[in-house]
Amino acid sequence: MKYGTVLVIDDNPAILTAVKICLAGTFERIVTLNSPEKALVTIAQENPAAILLDMNFSLGVNSGQEGMMWLSAIHRKYPDIPIVLITAYADVKLAVRALKNGAADFVTKPWDNDELIRVLKDAIDKAGEIVPLDQLESEHVRKVLNKCDGNMKRAADLLGISRQTLYNKVKASPLTANQLTINN
Amino acid sequence: MKYGTVLVIDDNPAILTAVKICLAGTFERIVTLNSPEKALVTIAQENPAAILLDMNFSLGVNSGQEGMMWLSAIHRKYPDIPIVLITAYADVKLAVRALKNGAADFVTKPWDNDELIRVLKDAIDKAGEIVPLDQLESEHVRKVLNKCDGNMKRAADLLGISRQTLYNKVKASPLTANQLTINN
């Protein structure tokens, strides 16, 4: 039971019950809401490791707009908590938009229990990964340098550091040289 | 015409022609391939600003596996070039997997010309965004510190810096905690 608390938001009580049963063996605590209104408050109180959010709450509306709105709101306020969306109205455009809006994953109803567990676990694992500062830096440096076609002066400018510093950073980790795009 | 070269990969000549016409006004140069085999070579030669990749190439197979494979291969070798996938067999699971595998976007056939152009433009714009090193660093520091519930010793450890250094970094920029990105 190393996966902490999960917050499940769905307006259908039957779904909440089913999800609760499904996730009971994996999470220490399962908090449910039947409407997203109290989501932000509940998150502040419970500090969940992940959120499972339904996309449609208004009866007769299945555009997913409401879920999308809540996704954005929650993600803006808690960008480090992975949000998995779930919907009965599978729609490629909606899924793509959701992922680009920060959703960690997108699941369709009816769901496969094992898959749902795996998806939530993965999302939490991924969100928990932390990168040393050096690595983040050198990856970013390589990327920007690449985008500048190796122009160190401009890259240094864009990175907000001096040319010499960039020069030193680059020659400090020569591994990155191999990853430059081949050209000329 | 500031959007450079785009590489379009599709086994259907009619599609290639249609896409070419659609994108002609937006890109300086449109390179087409009717099979992904030569993708990596062509990318090295043309250095495209974006890639539009079909998902199905083997006749009778529409699982999208092949496109997914090429997406991974290209993305691994050229992580900075945005890849937009396009497929006639819209499938939420496939789309989600593609995005999680590094695709910049996912479009379904038949496509809307304006949307296709917008998607490619957006992908290129997004890929072109560069962040100063300081900002990247302080954002990451916040995030890790957050994940450690404010425990600076542990956060410093995970970040690979000393406790005092983290302490200084934190008190150097106390405003970032409120996510106030607007600043002039």
Add this chain to the structure above:
DNA sequence: ACACTTGTGTCCAATTCTTTGACACTTGTA
């Protein structure tokens, strides 16, 4: 062919950051 611009590789000295180690002080907990 000739200036002109832009970028590279290299060096230096001044400044700033980072690290190591230490100390008193608060807290949660066995």
Add this chain to the structure above:
DNA sequence: TACAAGTGTCAAAGAATTGGACACAAGTGT
């Protein structure tokens, strides 16, 4: 209560960053 762990703070040694400078290589336009 006493221990372990973390905080805020300081100082001094060591490392990194900076701005400036210089000669040199390309690429530009005239």
